Amino acid sequence: xxxxxxxxxxxxxxxxxxxxxxxxxxxxxxxxxxxxxxxxxxxxxxxxxxxxxxxxxxxxxxxxxxxxxxxxxxxxxxxxxxxxxxxxxxxxxxxxxxxxxxxxxxxxxxxxxxxxxxxxx
Amino acid sequence: xxxxxxxxxxxxxxxxxxxxxxxxxxxxxxxxxxxxxxxxxxxxxxxxxxxxxxxxxxxxxxxxxxxxxxxxxxxxxxxxxxxxxxxxxxxxxxxxxxxxxxxxxxxxx
Numbered sequence: 001x002x003x004x005x006x007x008x009x010x011x012x013x014x015x016x017x018x019x020x021x022x023x024x025x026x027x028x029x030x031x032x033x034x035x036x037x038x039x040x041x042x043x044x045x046x047x048x049x050x051x052x053x054x055x056x057x058x059x060x061x062x063x064x065x066x067x068x069x070x071x072x073x074x075x076x077x078x079x080x081x082x083x084x085x086x087x088x089x090x091x092x093x094x095x096x097x098x099x100x101x102x103x104x105x106x107x108x109x110x111x112x113x114x115x116x117x118x119x120x121x
Numbered sequence: 122x123x124x125x126x127x128x129x130x131x132x133x134x135x136x137x138x139x140x141x142x143x144x145x146x147x148x149x150x151x152x153x154x155x156x157x158x159x160x161x162x163x164x165x166x167x168x169x170x171x172x173x174x175x176x177x178x179x180x181x182x183x184x185x186x187x188x189x190x191x192x193x194x195x196x197x198x199x200x201x202x203x204x205x206x207x208x209x210x211x212x213x214x215x216x217x218x219x220x221x222x223x224x225x226x227x228x229x230x
Binding site for chain 1: 168172215216
């Protein structure tokens, strides 16, 4: 499996933004894909996940309403969208495929290279 | 605030064995399998250990994981300079909600 993300973005507060992650080498519709945020110099935070084949999403409560995760099965790509960026959204964002062993045993096995989002006036 | 507690840093000399602990807080008690990621400087995280103690293909057997109840640990035997990185544990809070540890910086002296 390979996950390839879109390039770095520099935006202003209030701007709209949509970044992408294209999956290949596996059954795109049948496995969850997660988005993970990493603020510069800080740790990893799970943003949310999507199951492209059923268009099911699950969000971290801290990000609910702040971002939207979507997918386009025809191009095996998932998206992370902001309708109004804030300076605090400045971070590296990673996508990763979710591998499942059992109901409570899931892990992120293939990661994208990351998309750096900088929000500054 | 992370619900998985890791030491901020550990260090060792080449060839030494170091361990990194990962403990769940009471708010995340679930006792689900734990996974470990290595993040080399300036790169994306990489899966190192999954399902407590399983290594993906290509990961050296110097890396090993274990878990007892709500505490897990990652051991690096025969520490090498290329092991200098940040290490994160992770688990599920429910069937789909991931939580990460606070991260541990490993320094090779």
